[in-house]
Amino acid sequence: MPSAVVSSQGAVSALRFGRLAAMGTVAVLILIAGVWASWGTAHHVMLTKGRESGTISVTRCGQDTCSGPYTPVSAGSRARKSVVIEKNVAVRKGQTYTVVIKPGGDEVVRSGPAGVLYAWVPLGGALLLASVVVAGGLRRTRLAWVMAGLGTVLLTAAFAVI
Template sequence: MPVRRDRLRRAGESAFGALLLTRMILMTLLALLMVTGGAWSSWDTARDALRPPQGAAGPLTLAACDRERCTGTFGPSGETVALYQRIGREPGETLEVALRPGTAEVVRTGAPGVLYACLPLAGSLLLAGIVIGGGLRMYRTAWATAGAGIALLATAFALW
């Protein structure tokens, strides 16, 4: 004959199960929010690097560089534009860039430009890997997510 548990114990077990389910749902939503935010942040720059507006792509010859940006002459129009970046460049270099509509800013085009634009996505993948591993206890998925973020970071800096 099975032993019957009292109501208080059954209610406690049900509440604990509900807490576990709530934790899983919240951690999943947090990880999805992180990756979505990183992709959204990356898309603003990646859009111009992937498909430059008609007549807004060309070479940029760097004239001066500081810690925040490099300025130079944009080939097709001859105007002075700024390339905002954190990695050091040397004056005299020529880069393929695209002019952002309505601004005097340019972004790199091609694979280096797209990968550099995707750095916020890479950071969000790294953070989501921590949430997936620590909060959801899905260790293989966490390693795969963090590995994708690390690979994206390494490739972006290798091609930049």
């Protein structure tokens, strides 16, 4: 009978390892997706050296975008009659925002603390989602609470600044 006990313990260990591997992979993929989604905008806002920066005065808003004249602030930047910014809860007609121009066009993204925090909002959501996987699938509650706390702080800060 001892061989049945040993094989049962081996099966339990294999299942536990499989659960840890699967849930760890899911958590890591969620975090990678959050960074990937954030980095598309964040690198324009955070790595501003050599980029044109200035302000946009929003004069028109459509369904998905807003536009207005661009006033340069950085050396080498030129004024533009109209640039386009993504329409979201943080952009309102009649307001002026500091922006950075994306290379190769007339599309801009918000800069400064508001732009940085807004760019990292997808990572904040990914941290919250991954914390559930870490708590339930990996049974690492302390780590899950830290991840959830960081995600909540990031989202709250972005909401407060915007």
